Every structure is written in C-alpha cells, then in structure tokens.
Amino acid sequence: MTHQPTDTETLSATGLSRRGFLKGAATAGAAALTLGITARGVLAAAPAVRDAAFNPFVSIGSDGTVTVIAKHFEMGQGTTTGLTTLVAEELDADWAQMKSAFAPADNSRYANSLLGAQGTGGSTAIANSYLQYRQAGAAARDMLVRAAAARWKVRPEAITIRDGILTAGKKRGTFADFVKDAAALTPPQTPALKTPDQFRLIGVDHAAARKGHTGPGRKDGTGKTDGSARFAMDVHLPGMVYAVLVRPPQFGATLTGFDDSAAKALSGFVAAHALPNKAGVAVFARSTWQAFKARDAITAQWDLSKAEGRSSADITEALRQAAARAELPVQNGPRRADITAAVSGAARKIEAEFSVPFLAHAPMEPLNCVIEPTATGVRVHDGCQFPAITLPTVAAILGLKPEQVEITTLFAGGSFGRRATPTSDYHAEAAMAFALMGGKTPVKLVWSREDDIKGGYYRSAALHSASIGLTADGSIAGWDHRIATKSILKGSPFEAVMVHNGIDETSVEGVKGSLYTLPDMAIALTDFVTPVPVLWWRSVGHTHTAFVMESLIDMVAAATGKDPVETRLALLTPAAPTPQQARMAAVVRAARDLAGWGQPVAAGKARGFASHLSFNTYVAMVVDITVDGTKVHVDHVHAAVDCGVAVNPDVIRAQIEGGVGYALSAALRGEITLDKGQVAQSNFPDYEPLRLSEMPEISVRIVASAEAPSGIGEPGVPPVAPALANALFAATGKRVTTLPFSAAGFSFV
Amino acid sequence: MSRLTLSVNGKPQTVDVDPETPLLWVLRDTLMMTGTKFGCGVAACGACTVHLDGVPARACQTPVGDVGTAAITTIEGAAASVRTDKVAAAVQSAWQDSDVVQCGYCQSGQIMAAIGLLRETPKPTDADIDAALNGNLCRCATYVRIRAAVHLAATRLEA
Numbered sequence: 001m002t003h004q005p006t007d008t009e010t011l012s013a014t015g016l017s018r019r020g021f022l023k024g025a026a027t028a029g030a031a032a033l034t035l036g037i038t039a040r041g042v043l044a045a046a047p048a049v050r051d052a053a054f055n056p057f058v059s060i061g062s063d064g065t066v067t068v069i070a071k072h073f074e075m076g077q078g079t080t081t082g083l084t085t086l087v088a089e090e091l092d093a094d095w096a097q098m099k100s101a102f103a104p105a106d107n108s109r110y111a112n113s114l115l116g117a118q119g120t121g122g123s124t125a126i127a128n129s130y131l132q133y134r135q136a137g138a139a140a141r142d143m144l145v146r147a148a149a150a151r152w153k154v155r156p157e158a159i160t161i162r163d164g165i166l167t168a169g170k171k172r173g174t175f176a177d178f179v180k181d182a183a184a185l186t187p188p189q190t191p192a193l194k195t196p197d198q199f200r201l202i203g204v205d206h207a208a209a210r211k212g213h214t215g216p217g218r219k220d221g222t223g224k225t226d227g228s229a230r231f232a233m234d235v236h237l238p239g240m241v242y243a244v245l246v247r248p249p250q251f252g253a254t255l256t257g258f259d260d261s262a263a264k265a266l267s268g269f270v271a272a273h274a275l276p277n278k279a280g281v282a283v284f285a286r287s288t289w290q291a292f293k294a295r296d297a298i299t300a301q302w303d304l305s306k307a308e309g310r311s312s313a314d315i316t317e318a319l320r321q322a323a324a325r326a327e328l329p330v331q332n333g334p335r336r337a338d339i340t341a342a343v344s345g346a347a348r349k350i351e352a353e354f355s356v357p358f359l360a361h362a363p364m365e366p367l368n369c370v371i372e373p374t375a376t377g378v379r380v381h382d383g384c385q386f387p388a389i390t391l392p393t394v395a396a397i398l399g400l401k402p403e404q405v406e407i408t409t410l411f412a413g414g415s416f417g418r419r420a421t422p423t424s425d426y427h428a429e430a431a432m433a434f435a436l437m438g439g440k441t442p443v444k445l446v447w448s449r450e451d452d453i454k455g456g457y458y459r460s461a462a463l464h465s466a467s468i469g470l471t472a473d474g475s476i477a478g479w480d481h482r483i484a485t486k487s488i489l490k491g492s493p494f495e496a497v498m499v500h501n502g503i504d505e506t507s508v509e510g511v512k513g514s515l516y517t518l519p520d521m522a523i524a525l526t527d528f529v530t531p532v533p534v535l536w537w538r539s540v541g542h543t544h545t546a547f548v549m550e551s552l553i554d555m556v557a558a559a560t561g562k563d564p565v566e567t568r569l570a571l572l573t574p575a576a577p578t579p580q581q582a583r584m585a586a587v588v589r590a591a592r593d594l595a596g597w598g599q600p601v602a603a604g605k606a607r608g609f610a611s612h613l614s615f616n617t618y619v620a621m622v623v624d625i626t627v628d629g630t631k632v633h634v635d636h637v638h639a640a641v642d643c644g645v646a647v648n649p650d651v652i653r654a655q656i657e658g659g660v661g662y663a664l665s666a667a668l669r670g671e672i673t674l675d676k677g678q679v680a681q682s683n684f685p686d687y688e689p690l691r692l693s694e695m696p697e698i699s700v701r702i703v704a705s706a707e708a709p710s711g712i713g714e715p716g717v718p719p720v721a722p723a724l725a726n727a728l729f730a731a732t733g734k735r736v737t738t739l740p741f742s743a744a745g746f747s748f749v
Numbered sequence: 750m751s752r753l754t755l756s757v758n759g760k761p762q763t764v765d766v767d768p769e770t771p772l773l774w775v776l777r778d779t780l781m782m783t784g785t786k787f788g789c790g791v792a793a794c795g796a797c798t799v800h801l802d803g804v805p806a807r808a809c810q811t812p813v814g815d816v817g818t819a820a821i822t823t824i825e826g827a828a829a830s831v832r833t834d835k836v837a838a839a840v841q842s843a844w845q846d847s848d849v850v851q852c853g854y855c856q857s858g859q860i861m862a863a864i865g866l867l868r869e870t871p872k873p874t875d876a877d878i879d880a881a882l883n884g885n886l887c888r889c890a891t892y893v894r895i896r897a898a899v900h901l902a903a904t905r906l907e908a
Contacts, residue, residue, distance in 0.1 A: 224853030226828035227784020413854030590767030661890020
C-alpha cells in the first residue's frame, strides 16, 4: 500500500516540500548513470565498483552496495546512520548493504531546506531530510522494481522487496542484478512512500535488537573503533606544511610587529608571516610539533587600544546595568508599566538575578583545516559543518570563483556549534595561511587546545533579572523579565533571517515562547557589547533561558507551597491547551512517572525537575543527587522526550545521554573568565569537562509520536542545569542562580 | 635530530627526529599513523593513549627518545590483532555492539585504556573502570556506554 504524504509527513512546519526533492532529482536524476557522481572523492572508497547515481542522495554499486550521500556532516550526532536509515527504509534494503559518503559542497543539490543553504545546525538534520531522503530511497526502489518487471516480464505491482532481495513468484534477484537497467530509467516524479505501519527500520530500537545486531546500528562504529575513521586532523598530503597562529593576547587586539629570529634556529621551521588582517602571525613548519615549538619562540607586539580589557566581574556588572536598561521590547512592551505596577502591588514577590559565564565548546578534535592546490583551484579538507559559508569565504580570500573551490568533508571530532561560524573563522585562517605560503603548497592549519580554550566564539555570558508578583491565592499577577547578552547574529549573514525588530531571537528563545500560560509576562532585551566573539553553543539561547525559566518556576512552586511538577502541569493545562502545551504536559507526566516522582527520598538524597521545549522537541527531566555538605554527586537523570517520529531510538537515547553529560560539564564547573581581558583558562586542567566517574545513570523514555521528526542533538542540554539547581534547592534550601555551581561553593564527586 | 628505531605494532620503524618530540607526533606526522589522536598535548584527555610494553601511556607526554626498545602498540595494532588477541577483540566488538561512539575522536584512546584495564583486571568493578578510564575525556559524554561496553567485554572474556 502506498499513499500521498499526510499533513504530518509534509512537514509543514519545516517548509520542506516535495518539490524540493524533485528539483534535486531533476538536476542529477537526468544524469542517472553518471558514474561516480560528480565530485571526486565522494565514492573513492569503492574504486573497483561502478556506482550508478539514482539521484543526488542514492547511488548503488554494481555489487549492490547502496551509498547514501549525506548532505549533513557527522559530528557524532548520528546523521550518517539516520539519513541512511531513511533511504534503506524506503528501498527495503538490507542494513548490511548500506553505507554512506559525505556530499560535496553544492547548494543546488544539498541545501538544508530549513536553513536555506548547505549546512548542519539547529538540530535540523533529520527534520529537513525526513521526506527528502525517504523520497530518494523510494525513487531508487521504484526504478529497481521497474527494471526487474521489464526483465521478468511481470507487472511492477507483482514485485516485493525485502532485505535487499527482489521477489516475484519464484523469481528472485538482488539490487546488483538490476542496478544498470534501473539507473537508465527516468526517475519517478512522485515516488510513493510507505505508511508508518510498513516501517521496518524507522523506529526500530537497535538497543533492543542489539543482541542479534539486526537493527540499524551506527554506521560509523567500525571505523571509529579501529582507528581508520578519518578526521581532517588525519589528512597528510605530500609536501604539506603545518601552520599555527600566534594569536592575540586579548580579544580585539591587532598585530603591530613580531620577532621570529629565535624560531629561525629551530629544526623544521619554514617561515612566519603576519596575517593580512593583523589578527596574528602564521607560523609554518614541517610538522605540527615543530610548528608549536616555533610559535613558542616568536614574540609579538599588539595594539590593545580596541581590545577587551575588562575582567569577568566588570562584565557581570555591565550586563547587570544593561539588563536594567531594558532597551528592546520583546513581549508585552506596551504593557510593561502596568505589569511592573502589578508586580509591585502583588501580595508576594519573587525577585532574582541569574548570571551565566562564557563557555568554550572544546570539541575533542582541535580545530584544523587543510587546503591543497588543484588543477583548477583549491580543495578544502575539513569536518565541514557549513559548506555554504566556508566555500565562498575561502574563495573570496583566495580570489577564486566559487566553482574553483571544492570541499572534502571528513568526520568531525565534535563541534557543539563551534565549527559553524558565520565568518567561517578557521577556514578563513587556513586560506590566509595557504595564500601566505604562495598558493602552491598544501597547508594544514592546526589549533592547539590552548588556542581553542582561549580563542573565543564562546557561548556568551548572560544575565537575567526577573520580578514575579504572586496573588494571595498563588497565581502569577505579573512577570517582569529582562535579559542582557551579546547577540550572536547581528552583523552576520543570518541577521536578515533571525533578527526581528532589532531582537536576536537566539538571545531570548526559551523565555520568549515559553509554553506556560503567562499572559502578564513582559520581556525586554539589551544587547551587550564586547569584542569577545560569541557563538551558538549546543542549544544556543536555551543554554541560559531554560536555566532561568525552570529555576523561576521552581521558585514559584516553593513560594506557593505546591509540588513543582503540579505547578508546571497547571501552567501547561489551561482551559484550552495548545497542541504544544499538550505535548509538553504529556512529556512532563512521562518523566514524572518514569522517575517515580513523589515517592519518598532517602536521607542525603534529593531530586529536581525541569522541562523545556527547544528545536521543536519536548524534554522533561528528573535529576537525582546525593548531597554531603557541599559535596554533590549526580546519581541519575530520568528523561522523557517527544521529538516526533523517532527515526533511530537508540541514537535519540545516545543524544540525550550526551546532552546531559555536555550540560553537566558546564553546569558543574564550566566557565571562561577574563582577567583584565585575558582568558584565565588554557586547557582541560582548568576547563575540565565531565569525567567518567561523574557521569550519572541515565534513563530515557521516548514518548510515541506521529508528528514530524524534530531535533535531538541539542534538546537534551537545556533542562539539565535547572533540574540540578532545583535538586540542590530541595536538598539544601540554597537557591543557586549563578553558574557554574562550583562558584556557589559546591564540589562534585 | 636522531635516528631512532622504534617497535611499532610489532614492526621496526626507523625515524629521524628530535628525540624530544612527543611520540604522538612521531606516530602521526612522521609515520602517518593517525588512529592515535591529539586532544590536549598535556596528558589531560587521554586521546593519545597507546601501550608501551602493554601498559597504557600518554603519547603526547612521552618523548620519543625515551621509548627505547619498548613495544609500542597503537589502536591500529590493537585492531589488527583482533584474531589473535582476545582482549582487543572483546573490547572492540563490545564497543561496536553497544554503539558507544559518537564523534569518535576520543575512542581510540578509550579503547586502548580499556584493553589495558582488562589485561590487568579481567573482571573490573565500576570503581576499577573509574580509576582506569577517568583520564580519558569524551566531550560527547559517551561514558554510560563506555562503562557498559567494558562490562560487556569482561563478560564475554569470562565466557
């Protein structure tokens, strides 16, 4: 049985249309049987096999191996597995015959329909690919079936496919048998898709199926356990020179001069040149280690007149004053005076200030990028998160046309947002370094861990101040909420899309758009100005807004003597709840039930609750802790999640686990501080991520949903810090409103 | 610069390098064996974990001149030995069957640390695992599965 997509499946919220796929099919589908697709390297892994491209996303080899061309890079979030699942589902392929390859940089075929350009971010990879990759698989299936029908002289309807085997009566065949004939056929305009009840891979929990290893397990598991998976850091090219930068001591400093005479005596030293933008000195050597040693031997002089010279305490005070100014009305601006009056006149008041520090992303693979000359231009080797920005950035710096720049995408050793900068910062550095070496020599630009921790592009420091008035019966009479933080998007190519009426949506998301019924909430924003570059950090604005909102709701519950979960449910279930409120309420109840919320808690133990919507995904968490004085151990996190159709439940579980761990790193002790403008931290010993012994047990309940798939890479992060804060309050009576918790005197064991 | 002969995964490898160079960079940039990763350069993350005579060591803080005749085993060596080395085979398959990896960049080091642990302690407790693997950071926080995979490997080795 086949069908046209339902409203659910057309992903109206995502803006993806069937035309998006067919447009792609028209450009490459017409070129079916184009061997090896168009980009060098994409299919280089199987040189002995002739691959037929069925469309931009599916290519099948003469041995029957199906290669899914992934338009999204893999930073660990599971895209290569998820996109492959979508194609394999509609193809009815055997999971073992599936593999994936990264797409070349090509906006015409591989744009992210939610971002409008080729790139990965905002937890959109599955959301924007769900129909497209299924259609790609279904189109290839249709062509294989028609080819078999012609050869077997049966009607296409008489053919079934199961686990990669085509069958019609007693006739049996494999994809390999029909790939050549099939690829020569015209792709279907409207490939029929399965109904959810026909799914054999989508929604299968590989953890449950793991014993037999029959479910869609990770496709990158082998290469990442035998040392063969290649990251950009692993690229070595003949004659390649290694480059590191002498970087400014303070953000906004510019180079005025340098002395490399001591470096010239070192073995392997090649050259040192000032960057044309005066952002540093490029140091070239014959190996990474020699480049680091040469850099240590170079002294540089800087103009600090426009540099950030403040310390963190000054910045917090400046944020405080900025928040008080309430410059930009975000919500209920015209009613602000009435609302503040209602708060002032309320029977009881909750007043709180929340402060969060700068945070570095610190992906395990230090940033790096290789650029090599080609016959027609250059090739960039990178764990490339946003080809649509990197390609034109590199082209502009090197004076090339966009079509002269190729990008080979490799596995990325983490990102958490760091690799997607609106300025394509480290690729730009690599391009400048490549040009400084004359443009004929392959150059690998490498960041050290110190460069990474000190290098900016942080999650911005932020400060919220909130005043909530409560009536005598405990309902909310008014809520005056003010935020100050640095805008990520102003001045970037994304400004036109995501800054409205002067308000950067990423500064306020999660306070604005709260699902709680809060008619009398006024929100104001003030942009904070600093030369410190800031960036999206796994879950972006929600990193601080969820901490603030979910702490405040807990404070309301405490002030009114009500249960925190019941307080949330009351605010989520007005007389006529919205569909979003209903989904969140269901997730809140699921987490409550999963954790057994309300059962007696042993002495020395406590639990806290938080829930938050981000990236169209609903998450609620219960965090269990053991407290001994100021020593805290996070024992268990119980999470319920509704991310629409769960394409790969075990990948979803893994992303919640990872999101919890990433959030805990920051909540417990993560902070980048400035001392007269200089970053005080330098490496993992003083910016120490969560370690294995600190990782809690994690239970995940995926709430069944027929809604369109939504994000999962980021939504596990936001509820963690507030749930922990609420647990600490339950345990100690102390309300922590400044992150990290270590700053409040807690240590974690 | 010095001419040194190293034993890497059972094979002699002669390199001409400054003996102060960390073993990590000799493996990666000279021998082009890239499974061993650079993460921090200060022995704080464990991404560069290799074995010297079977004992886990941080290659980023091991001057190559100090290695001498010690047998160096990298992730490539461990992976190549899965037919003959039960511990390496159990760890690698447990990692794959548990779908441990996310970005994967730290996992070479995690696996080398786990193999080292199971050679010394075939049936590790959670505390043993904490002690052996706490030096290996994972920013993706795959720790729940790392712990489960070590236990799974131990169970399979016992069987």
